[in-house]
Amino acid sequence: MEWLERVTRLRRWTRGGERDPHKALLLLYAIGQLQRTGFKPVRFREAEPALELLFAEFGPPKLAGPAYPFHHLASDGLWEVAAAGGRPSPGADRDLMTAGDVHGRLMPEFAKEMLADPALMSQIVRILLDTNFEPSLHPDLCSASGLMPEIAQTAAIAPYLKDHLPRAERDPTLRQKILVAYDCRCAFCGYEGWIGNSVIGLEVARLRWWAFDGQDDLTNCLCLCALHHRLFDKGVLGVVPSGKILVSRHFVGTTETSRRMVSELNGKGVAPPQTGFARPDVRNVDWHTRQVFRGPARI
Known part of the structure; x- marks a missing residue:
């Protein structure tokens, strides 16, 4: 419940109807990495090109660089960031992050629970997709993030989360x-x-x-x-x-x-x-x- 609620709060903080999916895109990318390579740090300088492509393809027209969400996602309790030698993150400055060999990773307990419970991982992905993007984009998003497209198709949203998500019921007609x-x-x-x-x-x-x-x-x-x-x-x-x-x-x-x-x-x-x-x-x-x-x- 704790992880689902934290992911849900990412969407709540969007203001004025403006799209700001960059943290969600970073999380989808990180979960894709978790599926493919296991629990390993994500080096900013290595991930930056892939994240820039994700942001350009699925983000809003106003372009944003990966440095800001890479640093600030840590404030949501789902991600942690450090520089080489265990030093703290130098902030959201792209040049400082590259020079400091900054890396990030999902919170260890968060990653551990998703690896142990595929249903939880599917629910997390489903929330990130449903609260940020139109359904027509979901298969392409999963593919671009390194996730299997079907990961969110069968995920059921827990009843206690429906009150915190966009309208759970759509007009079937x-x-x-x-x-x-x-x-x-x-x-x-x-x-x-x-x-x-x-x-x-x-x-x-x-x-x-x-x-x-x-x-x-x-x-x-x-x-x-x-x-x-x-x-x-x-x-x-x-x-x-x-x-x-x-x-x-x-x-x-x-x-x-x-x-x-x-x-x-x-x-x-x-x-x-x-x-x-x-x-x-x-x-x-x-x-x-x-x-x-x-x-x-x-x-």
Whole structure:
């Protein structure tokens, strides 16, 4: 219970709806290292390149370096940091950390209990994912952190933690509502597909993420195909209140297919829901632009 509650408190300290997943990403990386190599210190200078890639791919558009969470995670009681020779950490200065051969590690008892209880490890990973990221990103996050993607899929959240996590229950009818509102078509490309009586390849994409108080309703959701949903959650695609699609300048696609399916969406209109259904709220559009979309947009 103690470790689960400490991990849960990492999310509580996020303020004003801003994404700050860097401690969570460091923990996921450290747990991946624990799985692969056992309980060993993580040297900052060796881990820095991998952490920078994790932060760039899954963090908010405002980039942050690994030094800050590497040092400050120790204050949460899950991680400890020291310099060479057992000296204390020199702080969150990247150059001082590198020069001082700083290393960190999970708290020994924390690591010991996770290694002895795979179910606990799965719960820890599940909390870190659910409280910081949209579900479409979870498999990629596990892979990038060195974790097996299925580690969190079967993890049950302990009942006593549900009151401290984002809303534990989601609307099971949401997908059907969104499909009806958007006439079973992707709002970006118009894709529709069926097999028998089942709609395939279309998903619910949230503007404001569920972990950050995003509501399960039409004012916060779009109907997108699986490809454009993933790109939307990764910040490659965005929207503006006027109803135009944004494409990040950071996106690189060299084939005709990638240009047609992604690059050429820039500036095109988002298909609105059918008459009588609520449109996305501009406040949710703004949240996605600030916290997810990797600007600047293409001109």
